[in-house]
Amino acid sequence: MNTATVSDAETPRSLKARILGTPSVGPLLVLLGFCVIFALTNPRFLATHNLSIILQQTVIIGVLAIGQTLVILTAGIDLAVGAICVLGTIVAGKLVNLGYDPVLSMGFAILLCTAAGLAAGGLVSGLRLPPFIVTLGILGILTAALRLISEGGAFPVRDPFLAWTGNTMKLGGFVLTYGVLIMFTLYAAVWYLLNQTKWGRHTYAIGNNAEAARLVGIPVRRHLLSVYVLAGLIYGIAAWLALGRIPNADPNAMQSANLDSITAVVIGGTSLFGGRGGLIGTLIGALIVGVLRNGLTLAGIDPLWQDLVTGILVIIAVALDQMSRRKS
Amino acid sequence: MNTATVSDAETPRSLKARILGTPSVGPLLVLLGFCVIFALTNPRFLATHNLSIILQQTVIIGVLAIGQTLVILTAGIDLAVGAICVLGTIVAGKLVNLGYDPVLSMGFAILLCTAAGLAAGGLVSGLRLPPFIVTLGILGILTAALRLISEGGAFPVRDPFLAWTGNTMKLGGFVLTYGVLIMFTLYAAVWYLLNQTKWGRHTYAIGNNAEAARLVGIPVRRHLLSVYVLAGLIYGIAAWLALGRIPNADPNAMQSANLDSITAVVIGGTSLFGGRGGLIGTLIGALIVGVLRNGLTLAGIDPLWQDLVTGILVIIAVALDQMSRRKS
Amino acid sequence: EEVIIGLVTKTEVNPFFVKMRQAAEARAAEKGVKLIARAGKFDGDNEGQVAAIEDLISAGAKGILVTPNNSSGMLDVIKKAREAGVLVIALDTATDPADAVDATFATDNFEAGVQQGAYARKAMGDKQAVVAMLDGTPGGTVDTFRHDGYLKGFGIAEGDPSIAGAAITNGAQDKGQVGMENLLSKNGDINAVYTINEPAAAGAYAALKSFGKEADVMLTSIDGGCAGVRDVKDGKIAATVMQFPYKMASMGVDAVVEYAASGKKPSGFVNTGSFLITDKPVEGLESKDTAWGLENCWGD
Amino acid sequence: MADNPPHVVLEARNVVKTYGHVTALDGVDFELRAGEILAVVGDNGAGKSTLIKTLTGAVHPTSGDILLDGAPVHFKGPLDARHAGIETVYQDLAVAPALDIAANLFLGRELRAPGLLGRLFRRLDKTRMREEARRAMGELKFRLPAIDNPVESLSGGQRQGVAVARAALFARKLVIMDEPTAALGVRETGQVLELIRSIRDRGLPVALISHNMPNVFDIADRIHIMRLGRRAAVVTPKTHSMNDVVAIMTGAATA
Amino acid sequence: MADNPPHVVLEARNVVKTYGHVTALDGVDFELRAGEILAVVGDNGAGKSTLIKTLTGAVHPTSGDILLDGAPVHFKGPLDARHAGIETVYQDLAVAPALDIAANLFLGRELRAPGLLGRLFRRLDKTRMREEARRAMGELKFRLPAIDNPVESLSGGQRQGVAVARAALFARKLVIMDEPTAALGVRETGQVLELIRSIRDRGLPVALISHNMPNVFDIADRIHIMRLGRRAAVVTPKTHSMNDVVAIMTGAATA
C-alpha cells in the first residue's frame, strides 16, 4: 500500500492562496491603495499626464534598482550604484563633447560601467570581501575619479543620440519617453533571466545558501562575478537613460541613489539577507516611492512635512505587505 | 576504554593561534600599520596633540557606532543613528535656550532619544518589520520633525553643562576632552554587557540564529526591544557629546552618520548578517576612519584624492583582516 | 618653512565651492605656497568642517579660509585656531558673531535673494503671480537668506497665498526637475519660480519645457556660474545673480600670504559683491548683460 | 496496561495544525504519563515534529487543547514551556552555530557569578559554565574538541550531543526529544539511551521520537504510532512486535 | 578477499586534514572498488564527513593524495567532482531552503527546454523538471506535499529524501552518501537501501556512511572503520560480527 506518495498528497492550491502567495501582490495592493488615496485628495493625480510624469521620474532609480535587486538577491549590497551610473554619464558626455562618435562613446561608457561591476564582483568573489566594504570603497574611488575627470564641474551634453532616451511618444493619453519603454524592457528581460533560466536559479540559490550552492557544484564565485557584471551593465544603461532625462553630466548627481534603490528593493519585498524576493516587487517599490513623492506634492503637503509622511507611509506599506504574507 | 572524551582531546591552543584568532587583532594591525605610514609621511602625525585631536574627532561616530554594533549584531541595521542623535542636540538646545534647567533638559533629550529607540525596536520586534525600513522611516520622520522643531535653522547652544563634555584635561602630553573619557567608558561598559552578561550572550544568539534563540526560550522580541532601547540611549549620550564638541544644534547635521557608523562596524570585523563580531573591532574601525582622514590631510593630499585613497585603503584594510582570519 | 594655507569649503558637491577651491589652488600655486583643501560631506556637516580645521591646525597651517556650513557651527574651533596664531578668514558665509573670524570676504546672500525677487516681480509687471519655491537644504544659512531675500524682493511674506508650493532640491538638477514637475502637476498656473542655484534652475527649466510652459514662467536664480549665465543668454533663465567665488578665494589666499610675510591681518567684512545678470533689464534695477556676465562668470 | 495507570503529565486532545494547504496534524491525541518513556514513531512527514512543537509552544495549534497535569495550558512560546519545566531537543537542534559549546549548552539559562559580581553586575560565571559543560559532555563520552570551539566546527553527531546534553541538564518536569540519536554513533547512541533511562529514573517522563525500532523496543514503556497526522495506535513493546508497529505505521494493519 | 579484487575507482592515500589545532584526519587511507557498496563507520567526530569532503573537493586536504581510477586528481571544488561523475549526499544536505523541491532536486543541473526556446533563450523546462522530480520522489515512496513547496517547509526526513533522490538521479561514476538514512523512517530507510542497491546494480560503486549497524551489515560488501581520524580496519560482514566492528570502532579491539 503506498497511497501516501507524492501524487495523491498533492492538493492543488486554492486560487486565493496562490494569489496571496505571490510575493509581489502585497506591494502591489499597497501601491494601488496609495493611488486611490491620492486620487481622492487631488483628482489631477490620475491625469494621464501626471501618471506619465511619475513613470518618467521612476526611470533612473527603477533601472538602478534592477541591478541592486540582483546584488541583494545574492545576499550582497551595492553602495556604488549611483557612482557607477554617473561614471557612465560623465564618460559618455566627455567623449561626445571631445568629438567622438556618440554611439561609440555611449557604448564605451557602458563598457566602463560594466568594468566597474567587474571590479566589484572580482573583489567580492575573488577575495571574498564583504560587498558593503567593496562597493563603499568603489564609491569613494569613483567619486574622486569622476571629479577629477570632469574637473569638478557639471557640463551639458547636447548630443541627440545620448539624449534620445528622453524623446517622448504618445500612447493613449500617456506621454512616454523611450527611457520608460527601455525600463520596462529591462525589467522584462531580467525577470526572464531570474525566473526562467538556470542563471536566475543559481542567483537565488547562492543568496539562499551559498555553501549548499557550492556543494551541489554551482560555480559560486564565477556566478557572483557575473551578477556584479550584469549589474554594472544595467547601471551603464541607466546612465544613458539619465542623459535622456537630464542632458547634463554632473559628477555630483545621484547622491541618494544608493538609499533610494535599496529602499525600492526592500519595499518590494526582497530580503536583505538574500535568496528571497523578486524583480516585480522592486518595480512596484520604485513606483511606490515615486507615487508618494508626487502624490504628496499634489496633495499640497509642505515639503518639510513630506519626509515625515513618507517615513510613516513607507513603514505602513511594508507592514501591510508583511501582514498579507503572514495571512497566506 | 574511553580515552576519547572531552578532556584529553582538548589540546591547548597555541599562543599565536589564540592571538590571530581574536577577531579584533586584524583591524588592530591595520590601524597600527596606517599609523606607521602616516608617521613616516609627516612627523607631526605622532604629536600627542594630533593624536588627541584624532581621538576627539572619533568621539561622536565612535559612540554612535556602539549602538550601531548592537543593532547589527542582532542582524539589524540602523539608518536613524544620526537623526536620533540630532534629535537629542536640538531638543536639549531648544529647552535650555527656553530657560529650562540644563541637566533636566539634557536628561529629557536623552530620554527622547531612548524613546525613538523604543519606537524602532517596537516596530522591529512587535510587527516584525525589516529594521532597514523601520529605521529609514524613522529617519524620514525625524528629519522633518527636527526641521519643524528648530524652525528650519541651526542655533548655538551656549550652556556650560551641555558643553561640559567638550572641556579638556591633560593626561601626559595628551589633551583629552571629557567626551573622550565618556566614549571609552561607554565602550568598556557595553563591552562588559556584551561579553560578560546574559544579555550579551542573548544578543549574539539572536543575531546568529533567531529561531534557535526562540526555541531555547530566549524572549527574542523583548530582547530585541531592549537592544534598540539601549542603542537609543547611547545615541542620546552621543548627542551630549556632540554638543560638547560643537555647541550648536543643527537639524542638517550628521547626515553621513549612518554610513560612517556602519563603516566603522564593518571595518571592525562585525558581520552585517548578525551574530559575529564585537565592540573592540568597532572602536578600532572608528579610529581607522579618523586616522585616515587626519593622516591624509597631514600628508597634504588633495581632497579629491583623499576619497580615492580612502576608498582603496578601506578595501585593503578589510582584505588584510580577512586574510589574517583565514590564516588562523 | 613652507607656508601652508588651509581651505575648508562646505561640500565638494556644489560646483560653487569646487570652483572656489580651484581658484584658491591656482592662486596658491602662483604665490608659491601650499594649499591643503578639505570639505564637508554634505550641507550641514559641521563635524566634518570642525575636524578639518583641527587637522589643518595640526598640519601647521598659517591661515585657514573657511566657508562655514552654518554661521554658528564652528565658533569654538575657530577660536582655537586663532589662539594658535592661525589667521582665519570666512569666505562666502559670515559667522555669527561676525568678529569670530579675523575677516570675512563674502557676498550678502540675503541681498542676492532680494535682487532675484525684485527682478522677478518687476519683470512680470502687473501679472498675478503664482510662485514656486525650489529650495536647497532647508535650515542651511545660505538657503534661509536667499529664500527670505527672494520673498522680500518679491514683496510677499512667507505663507502668502500666491506661493503655490515648494520643493527641496538640495541644489541638485535632478531633484530640481522632479520638484518642478510635481509642482506643475499640482498647479499649472505657476508663473514665477525661485531657485536656490543654477543647477536647480536648469532642472526646473527641463520640467517647464516638458510641460510646454518655458515661455510663460519667470525663472530666476543665483550663482553666476558660466553655465548659468549661458542659460540666461539662451533665454532659459530670465535672470541670475552673480557671485564671485574666485575673487573670495584669491583675496583669501593673498591675505594669508601677506600675513605670513608681514604679520598683518585683514579685518572686517569685505563684500565681494553680487550683480544681477540679465539681457532683459527692468527699470530701477541695476543689472549687467550676459556678455559682461560671461566675462566675469566662474567655472567653464 | 495496568489497571491504575499513572497520571497523565502532558496531554494533547484533538490537535489540528495546518500550514496553508498542508495538514500536518489532523486531530491528534497524545498522552505522556508520569515516570514513563514514551516512544513516538511514524513515517517521515507523519507529523511527529509538528506534534511536539505544538506541545512546547514552538508552534500554535490551529485547534485542539494541550493539558499539563490535567490543566489546559496555552504556551505563548517555548519560553513558557521551559518555565513549566519542559525541556526539548528539537530535530533541527536549535543551536547558535557561532557560539561555543559551553555557551550553547547554557543558552537561555546562563549561570551568574556568585556574590556581588553576579548579583549586582550580573556577571556570567564563564568558568563554571565551561566546567559544567565539560562534565555534561564528558558524561556522554563524546570525542570533542575544546569546549570553547564554536558549534559550527563540530561534526553532525557532536552537535546533536550538545542539544541532548542541554535538555538533560535542565529538565525539571519532563523531556521531549525529537530524534536525538539520528546522527549518533553506536557508542554515543548507547550513552544517550542510558541518559534517557537515568532521566526517567530521576522521575521525569520522556517522550522520544525515533525511527530506530530496536532502540525504541529496547527503551520505551509505550509506543505512540503516528500516521498521516493522527495517532494510529498506542502499543507496548510487550504486546506488539516491531513488525506489528511498522505495519501500523504504514497503514498495512491496525492495532 | 578475492584473489583478484576489482579495480579501485576512488582512492585516498595518507590524507591529513587539520582545522587550526584540531586534527580531523590523521593520515587516512580509503579505497572504493568497482561495483561495491562500501560502508564507512566510526564514532562521532571520527572524521568520516571530513574524509568524504576531501574526496569530493568540498574541502582541501592539508596533505595526502586523492586518486580516481588510479590517476591523481586535484578537485578544486565540488564542481570538479561532479564533472567527474561523482555525486554526493552531504550530511548537512546542501539544500536551498527557500527553493522548492523540484528546484532543489535539479540544483546545478537544471534542464533546458527543447528547441529554440532552450537553445537560444536558455529557457528552463520547469514542467519537465517538476515531472521528473515527482517521479524521482515517488520512487522513494515518500509522503510529500506539492512538489512546488519550498524545502524549508519539509520535515527532516523529507529533506533528506530530496538530497538522496538528487544524488541517485545524476550519478555517472560513483555515489557517496553521508548518513543518508539518519532522519528516515523505517519504510523510507528500506526504500533508500533499495535505491543504493539499484545504483550498485547499475554498475556504480557506492560509499555509504552510516551509524546503523544492522543496515550496514545488511547492505555493505566491505566496511571501512574510522577511528580518531584514521582507518582502523577494513572488514567484511562475512568475516566480522557487529560486535567486532563496534569493538574496533571504539578501540577495544583491533582487526
Ligand SMILES: Nc1ncnc2c1ncn2[C@@H]1O[C@H](COP(=O)(O)OP(=O)(O)OP(=O)(O)O)[C@@H](O)[C@H]1O
Ligand atoms: N570546519 C571545522 N572546523 C574545526 N573543526 C572541525 C571542522 N569540521 C570538522 N571539525 C572537527 O573534525 C572532527 C571530525 O569531524 P567530522 O565531521 O569529519 O566527523 P564525523 O566522523 O563525520 O562525525 P559524525 O558521525 O558526528 O558526523 C571533529 O572533531 C570536528 O569537531
Ligand SMILES: Nc1ncnc2c1ncn2[C@@H]1O[C@H](COP(=O)(O)OP(=O)(O)OP(=O)(O)O)[C@@H](O)[C@H]1O
Ligand atoms: N513550516 C511548514 N510549512 C509547511 N508545511 C510544513 C511545515 N512544517 C511541516 N510541514 C509539513 O507537515 C508535515 C509533517 O511534518 P513534520 O515535520 O511534523 O513530520 P515528521 O513526522 O516530524 O517527519 P520526519 O520524521 O521526517 O521528521 C510534512 O508533510 C511537512 O511537509
Ligand SMILES: [Mg+2]
Ligand atoms: Mg520530524
Ligand SMILES: [Mg+2]
Ligand atoms: Mg559526519
